Amino acid sequence: MLVELGHYALVLAFALTLVVSVVPLWGALKGDGRLMAVATPVSVTVFFLVLVSFAVLTVAYVASDFSVVNVYENSHSAKPLLFKITGVWGNHEGSMLLWVLILVFFGALVGVFGGNLPDDLRATTLAVQGWISAGFLLFLLATSNPFNRYENPPIEGNDLNPILQDIGLAIHPPLLYVGYVGFSITFSFAVAALILGRTDAAWARWVRPWTLLAWSFLTLGIAMGSYWAYYELGWGGWWFWDPVENASFMPWLAGTALLHSAIVMEKREALKVWTVLLAIFTFSLSLLGAFLVRSGVLTSVHAFATDPSRGVFILGLLCLFIGGSLSLFAWRAPMLKQGGLFAPISREGGLVLNNLFLTAATAAVLVGTLYPLVLDAITGEMISVGEPFFNLTFGPLMVPLLMAVPFGPILAWKRGDLLAASQRLYAAFGLALLMTLFTFWLWGMERVLAPLGVGLAVWVMAGAISEIVTRVKFFEIGPKRGFARLYGLPGSAWGTATAHFGIGVTVLGIVTSSAFQEEQVRTMRPGDTVNVSGYELTFDGAVPRRGPNFVEEVGHFTVREGGAFVAEMKPSKRVYTARQMPTTEAAIHTTGFSQVYVSLGERRNDGAVDVRAYYKPLITLIWIGCVIMALGAAFSMADRRLRVGAPKPATKRKQTASVPAE
Structure with a gap:
């Protein structure tokens, strides 16, 4: 009876997502507050229903109820309790249920904690989130029901895939899914903004904390997955450019670009079209990852399913959500007004440069991941795109980006002085040069690129420290006032410097462990x-x-x-x-x-x-750097300015919506 309750909770949740998909949106378009008010309680109710369903499946695993097909195929009575619990999401159906649970959880979070949002934007955002939730709940119920039963239950189960019987399964998928699925909220905000014509600096400020939350969890999830593969598979490597690894890495790259683009939009009301498009693309890449893992188009230790019918269903959802959002974007984008102008040498210009390199890197990974699949589908020819391709395409794009990272936060808004910024980075450059020469002296000329990589990593780390020193003005106002200013720095300043420092730490770990092992x-x-x-x-x-x-x-x-x-x-x-x-x-x-x-x-x-x-040597810095990056995101989310609503305009001009609602 308990199992049937879990199934019924999913059916009821699907019905309610249809309600939240239509009623609040209609209310937002008609200006009816009563209809818009439906969004929050229904979204919270959907979350609790899916939570009940997930809890029921967990109880079935803990009790070794082999009358449930999913439990029989992925559990065993002798399995330790921890792996019985983690086995809930160690398979296609259970992991999809976790995916949906996190999806509706984010909708509930926006409903409960989105009190500073305009009613129409919150209602429309939750409606769009309802569309996504309805699609994936229908996918669960129609093709991947985790509560199917046996008429004659077997005595013992098949056990979980041995590779998954590890503590990594308890940590990696939940972290990764919060990151993957968390970008659904930025997608929903983008689509809602296009529907309502609300794309301004306030919208960027509302979106940024949700983007930071998803990005930080995705960072930790990718790092944990990398370390899990490193110690579990016994091959000694931490990244293989596996298609499913790439599927999680691409949303991370696009999400990083989105974070930086949203800053420009918030501060200068510029890059509106680009920021909205990035919000759509980032979650689209998450959906692409779900398709690759669950469609059967590739074979990987990460792949959950090989049933083509499921792949066709997800492909349909992919076309519906991505195609629909891009069509809406194509219709509304020409009406978006451009924001303030800025010089190429400025902080805005540095962030645009960051976006160019990150999107090019994302495109390189996307081509390397999909090309073998497309070639196989068209010609039947099977090829492998591996490390050499990505080293020759992704690597050269990262080098100039990392060289530019320390300059961005030091440059002024609107119009910067490159020479003045360079002078503030003299100490960072000197330390990086010193470490490069020291590495050459230590290891000789056998690995010419490795010392340069060490110097580049130190340059990024020292540049992050220089950013804080420059903001505080230690050498200009003295230590006492300097420490007071240090304490008073906003969370976003600490977050930026910490995240950039973490990138340098990770790069140092990658270079040293790869070149000098x-x-x-x-x-x-x-x-x-x-x-x-x-x-x-x-x-x-x-x-x-x-x-x-x-x-x-x-x-x-x-x-x-x-x-x-x-x-x-x-x-x-x-x-x-x-x-x-x-x-x-x-x-x-x-x-x-x-x-x-x-x-x-x-x-x-x-x-x-x-x-x-x-x-x-120094391999643990790879994962320590990722933790530092996530800590930087946490510092930024702690910035109170992200919780007090829209920023005040720099001029006295009337702030209006960028696109007419009608």
Whole structure:
């Protein structure tokens, strides 16, 4: 009976999304406050109904109710409780239910916390969010119902994919989905603005905190997924340019461009057309990611489904939402009034340059991801687009962008002085040059580009610090007043500097771990020792061990440095008994920001084992930098100016809507 309640809650939620899709929008167009007032309570009710449905499915997993098809196919009674819970979204149907839960959660958030929004904008935004929710609820009910039952329930389940039986499944998908789906609100704001003709500085200020929230969670989600693949798959890499990895990276790039474009629109009422278009494109790329993961058009460890019928349904939603929004944009965009003018050398100009490089980088990743699929569909020819392509297209676009990052926040609005900005960055440039020369001295000329990459990372980090020093004017007003000004800096200033510093930290981790890592691949017998960058790894043998739903061979390695004991590492090879699927469990020892990484390969008949050992200098900076970036977004969201409504116009001209409502 409980399972049927979960199914009924989804059906009722779908019916209510149809109500919120029509009634508030009609009220907004007719100026009827009573109809607009329907939006918030109905949106909150939809969220609670989907939450009930999700809770019911979770209870079915915890109780190992194998009468539910979804539970039978993805769970096992011997599975640990944590993996029973995370298994709820470790499959197509459950993950889609989580997707919808987060989708309607954002609608409820706007309804509850959008009190500073004009009634018509809030009602229209929730109506558009209702359209999206209705589409995906219909997709769940029609093609991916998680509550289908067996008439004769089996005794035991098939177990969850062994790769997913990890703490990463508890963290990565929820973070990623909040980011993915969070951009639906910016999409809904954009479509609502086009419908109502409300595209002004106030609209940009209302959109920015929601964009920051989605962007920060997507940053953390991508970082967690990268680290999960790094330690779980045993291959020693943290990014493979897999199509599904790219599908999450493209909305991040577009969302980053949207954040910067919204700043220009808020401060100068410029780039209106571009900002609205970016809001549409960012969520469109999220929808594209959902299509790639669930359509069966590609095979990946990240892919959830291979049913073409589901892919056709999502493709229909993709065409409806993207095509409809772009058609509306094409109709309304010519009526958008342009905002204030600015010189090419200005903060606005720097943000425009940022957008150009980010959108070009997004296009490069999009082409590299879709080209093999399109070529296969048209000609039947199968090719692989991998790291060399992306290194030659994406990399060169990032270098000039990173070089320009420190200049942007230091330049003045409307008209800046490039020479004055350069003078404020002398110290940052000097430190970057010093680190470049030091890296050349340390590693020689074997890797010419790596020291330049280190210098570029230091340039970005030092530039972020210079931004704060410039704002506070330490050297002009003295330390006492300087610290007072430091305390009084707005959250957005701290957020910008922190996020830019985090980018530099991540770049430093990428460069050093990629260019200076050391790898040893050996077949080792008990007693053998391999040296990896000064660490001596002695193989002491392998012993069998049984887990709750798996058996494994655990290798024992003693790690020494200069003869002194450092650590014991225990990589393993597991076989999960229900599915008879093997997995590799790498062992990682962290020293400072660097790591020693060991994974086991095939075991030989004579007791020897294939071993892959790495030393990865400063690799943890990759993920630490992502956390710092997300922290920067949190600082920006804490800025009270994002909570007090529209900014006051710089001049006394009457502020009007950019597009007539009629």
